[in-house]
Amino acid sequence: MIPGRLEKALGHAFADPGLLQTALTHRSHSAPHNERLEFIGDSVLNCAVALELYRRFPALTEGEMSRLRANLVRQDTLHRIAESLALGDCLRLGEGELKSGGHRRPSILADAVEAIIGAVHLDAGFDAAAALVGRLYAAHLAGIVPGQQIKDPKTRLQEFLQGRRLALPQYVLLDTSGEAHAQNFRVACEVPALRLKTEGVGQSRRAAEQMAAERALEKLK
Amino acid sequence: MIPGRLEKALGHAFADPGLLQTALTHRSHSAPHNERLEFIGDSVLNCAVALELYRRFPALTEGEMSRLRANLVRQDTLHRIAESLALGDCLRLGEGELKSGGHRRPSILADAVEAIIGAVHLDAGFDAAAALVGRLYAAHLAGIVPGQQIKDPKTRLQEFLQGRRLALPQYVLLDTSGEAHAQNFRVACEVPALRLKTEGVGQSRRAAEQMAAERALEKLK
Known part of the structure; x- marks a missing residue:
């Protein structure tokens, strides 16, 4: 049972709610789980962020955009996005993972965010998934000051x-x-x-x- | 002057031919050159190939799709695609690069293919760029036998x-x-x-x- 709260927070109503269910299912719980969706989502995320940086910062070089992107798509950023969505409460985990606090583990939460992005792509196409990325990353993108954040x-x-x-x-x-x-x-x-x-x-x-x-x-x- | 032959081989007529011109311009020639387009194109390519593998091979794991993709998007494969398009003849290179045979250099040719994919995305959106990737990779995708090519x-x-x-x-x-x-x-x-x-x-x-x-x-x- 997926909380309506989550769809609302994502700003996307799934035509096929089974996709969201799968995106929230860790491999320790049952099949189909979210690993294949995560593969899709990871590349949609990379692509959507690349396009956003390209549009926003016409003066940046390829190398500078690469560094900014690496910072935006890394696990720590995805983990924070997962926390802002309170995603831990929605995950379906196996018993072992549940007991060991898997719903708070950064890697599991970050992977689920990517899987959700992949699920939205399959549900409604690239533009819908890129728009989701834009919403999830709005604050992170707005906070970029080129020339400053380019330094590590x-x-x-x-x-x-x-x-x-x-x-x-x-x-x-x-x-x-x-x-x-x-x-x-x-x-x-x-x-x-x-x-x-x-x-x-x-x-x-x-x-x-x-x-x-x-x-x-x-x-x- | 871009040969009409190339647009025909790509199967995409550019609404903004300047984008294709930029995609064919090496940084040694003049600005705007193709490095920013290559950044976009690289991520569109990764994403389009990921989606294609996801759709074609429902039984593959994330790791197996990753390995197949790495093989498809590496420089050697892009270089062959560039050769099949006779892309070397269309490149705009600086004098030094021209003299040292830059229009045959695998890295320059591979980068130009990625830049063209990026240019098509900006010209007509993700679906048009993904369709181009599907055409360029048709033979490579058709040749995949899961379980065989997954081995290195x-x-x-x-x-x-x-x-x-x-x-x-x-x-x-x-x-x-x-x-x-x-x-x-x-x-x-x-x-x-x-x-x-x-x-x-x-x-x-x-x-x-x-x-x-x-x-x-x-x-x-």
Whole structure:
């Protein structure tokens, strides 16, 4: 049973509600699950964001648009979008995943957002799916200041602190988990002068540091 | 001056011929050049191929579709499509690139194909661009045998030879070029028992070996 609330939040009424049901079904629950829809959704998302950046920023190079896009489509951004939709409550998970808190896991939530985008494409075509992406990313797109956000978060944080003559942040590896081919890193970013401490996770140490730096920047805004 | 032949081969008459002109203009020639269109086209291509695989192969997993797609959108495949369009004759290159044979360079040709796909999207929307991708890739898509092509070329070549009780191929690094962060590898694949020798290039040794193996398989067909 899909909450009407979710369709309303998405701004799309499904002609085939089974597609949304599938998009919300994790593979641990039952088949059909959302992995194939996620494959579609991931590429629709990449494409819709590329087109949006192309239209909004005529002066940006290909490389600059690539970097902006990578920032918009990464798991952390999708996770926040999932949280803004309260998507965790709508997911269908297997018992094991439910018990281990799967409905709060960033990767599961991010994948479901992509699957929903894929479901809307199959339900109503590319333009409808791209319009959904535009709605989900409205705030993120509006917040882009070319030339600023093109620099990665660690660089921006460093420049912010240097501009105030404060000591540079320290990045501390908190732990790693997972097997060798799919490790997860958890890193803290500490700015003692501002009594600031944030955390980031990622599949590389660098990615985790970037996320921690981004969160530090948000607190400093 | 764009040859009418090209529009005919593409099966798309541009409402705005300037878009096609830009798609054919390398950055060495003049601005506006095709790099921003290539960014759009790359993502439209990825998306259109994803949708095509989703529709054609309902039994494939996300991972299997990903591998098939990677094979379809890589430079070597795009290069062949460019050659089938005789695209080299239509490119606008700077003098230096012209002299050094830029109109035959795989990367320049592959990029121009992507830029054309992007130009069609801007000219007539996603569905028109996806239809172009369907036409350009018709033979490649029709040639997919799930479960066969999902294995990578080196594996398929090995299995082909083992099935005939022949010695395994040898991969020999011929040379590397370029700077450390953007090296190019050239590798030979040799099957002495069949007097077969092919070459492949790529940005990693493994990628070059896969291309050489793929070309060996084509000769064995």
